[in-house]
Amino acid sequence: MPKTAFLRPTAAFAVFLLASPALADLTVDEAWQTWQAQFRAMGVGFEASESRKGDALQIGDITLSVTLPAGAGQGAVTFSGPRFKPLGDGRVQVIFPDSVTATISGAVREEPDQDPRTFLIELQTSSQNQSGIMSGSPERVVSEWISQGAEASLTKVVLDGVPVKANGTMSFGPYTYNSTTTDGENLTIEAKSKFSHYGIVYDVEFPEGGVLENSNHAEQAETTQRMVLPKDGLDFLTLHNQLREGLEIYFDATAASGTSTQNTYDGDKPLTRQNMTVNDYRAELALDADGLGYDASIGPFTLDVQAPGLFVPLSFASQGVAGALKMPVLATEETKDARFLMSVLDLEMNQDVWATFDPEAQLPRDPMTVTIDLAGKLKVLTDLVDFAALSETAGKIAPIQPAALEIRKVLLSAVGASLTGDGAFTFDASDTESFGGMPRPEGRVELGLTGANTLLDTLVSMGLLPEDQAMGARMMMGLFATPGQGEDTLNSTIEVNEQGHVLANGQRLK
Template structure:
């Protein structure tokens, strides 16, 4: 879509959010006018009939429509009848239908593709929404006993799917949210919300495939907090244009205990089941002219897999898994920040898995930990959010790397510990010193403790051929020096301004 579109629908419908002190009496026209202007600015075509009964405003036959130009389809949502009723304290109550159907039609991109039509029902139980503040600074409170999103119909070509073939149900209970929206030329919004329990039930089965996939699960105590700015520019503008005008958001999600159960029923290949759980999760997302970033993770993860062709369940756990990613999204003449990180803390496998390749217990079975923490500077040579540009790039390089910081790379597994750190800059005007890549200048410091002992055990177990072990020992002899303590090796790899490469001070290029 050319806009933030469908995902933004639930922001465009201010069903989240929040009142504080009142500054002036609101009118129903103020609130409905704000909704309509906001949704139209997001690219939706709004159809509705308006009628007053005294001070109350009834807006009926409300429909939102949007062409999904990039996907070759369209989206529509029926809000039914909305009532805007003023209160004595200057606020406005908003009464909504309990069920609001959404229709998505996707046209085929090629002659081989088939059109897709989908109907989703968004339902609410005992919803309460209240608007307060002023026309220039609207605030909304929303609460509902439950909300749900349910697949009500799916058709691909001439094939209509039953609930046994295509099912999607998402149910949230104990829902409350709060939003404050200010500004006209540029909208500023601050949001917070909570769902006490979120449950999902999904079924997928295609007529051509005998396998049926069923996924159920849920998570407790989902909490959201975020803010952003949205420029009210032409509805046809793309995300890149909006970002250059100030589009930005920054939000975080946290959740409590969660569980997922996936079962695959396959008459040809047998049954498969995956069960996973965790005690908590988090996700942060931010986007703006300075770039796009994600960070998230889960705690106390347990995973169990059983399959027809496995003699026993595969089970493993982690104390924590985490990741982070930061990257530029706008073309720029100056290098911009990027970052990448992964943490797998205290990874443990069941003894049954260890027994497959280490039946005699020669390897230490201590929990393993992997940490990768990289950052640097890079220049983007195209607009990441402009699909028409990326589609015509061909083999052109998408960007240039100008600096890489290895803040930490460490691996602790089977009694061996590897660590790396360092910093390297890259001269993109010099592609000759190292053919095909910019000239590097900088150094990396490496260390390995327990590596030789681990290699000897792997050879004794028959997991590593003797000739490969000999080659590894030769490489360690060439590029490392003894460190402090037994079975400890270190190495410093330097890339000089003159284009040379040194290992522990010795020229190797």
């Protein structure tokens, strides 16, 4: 994973850096060249005109363009360029017009043999007391942006040449954005931003009918980014090679709280409504030669849903949700660490929903908790980001070979019953016959089940489960489990030995 802690110079060395004219002077041309280097490194095409006004460099309209792989389409963004003005002390001020019109256009194919669908979106942007300063040297450029707020309004939407009725506003409260661009073997961009709050509100009336309203807001949002990019441009078709050559992408976002609302209408008739509030949001994404990593969580949240097919409105509340994924993406001779996590803590449902199938409250209405925490080791046989190679080998060889699995924790707790589990397995790649082409596992998992028989009795008495099906479930539990020490408790040990035999509590099943 990318390193997020960076070496910091001593105070004396920092003073030397700030005092050295050779390291602190930046010209307007060098500032503009830094922008161009960033565009190229991100794989973005660009066009812009330049003109001189005294000692300042004025950039005309900038057009940024991207081409999607495999002829899937292309897109472009056009906006008014800034003026780079020297401040006379080695720094450069970047000045945008108070109001800027941005046009987003393109064409995308949904299927290779279909005509592309075209789109055009026009935005009117404005900012309050925005200040941008660039400093440093061409090898290490520091950019600092401060604004009292910014806003972008949706002024036009055209799909396939047909105007669409749409309104929208994106607004930001006071914010700061700081970045450092280092020119070395690759181009390294490190950036941090802070927003007091932001909001996105829009509504769309589709040509075929129907209206969508959406609103999203967040408070105290922060982002951290680090990108180590090839100077000649990020290329998704050769991503596997670029990762081996040092490509890194890291992104982290947090927010203290947020709200989201989405409504749909058929004419004036409401169809669906969804409201959500969250606290302590965090998402982290990383991609480098070591692999792909994703880690996200939210604290306490509520979710309300209304839809025509629902008898009553749905309301959920939880103390938190978390998810994580880590896996290698490049083929190597060695095995690499992998992880999967999914967790839902104390999920509760509104009483109106319970009453629709349990009006007498026979089922315990304890909050539900689900946790699946797995770790292991994998061997990647084909680069998972070499999409051409994956297409050629699809259905022929598996691109991933498991080497080990650790079941750190399995927990499912709901309606008075609870299932727990943990264990570990290793996999023998030399034996792919015992388990239908998969490397043979060896190891065991320990399972515990409480409250299952009581739950079955309750479901039968409620008429939700036929007696014969409940009896079949009890017979199955008797086959795989043995009574535990506590009341209504079952334990089970599922084992796969070195001969490939599957055993449940010592009894051979396979």
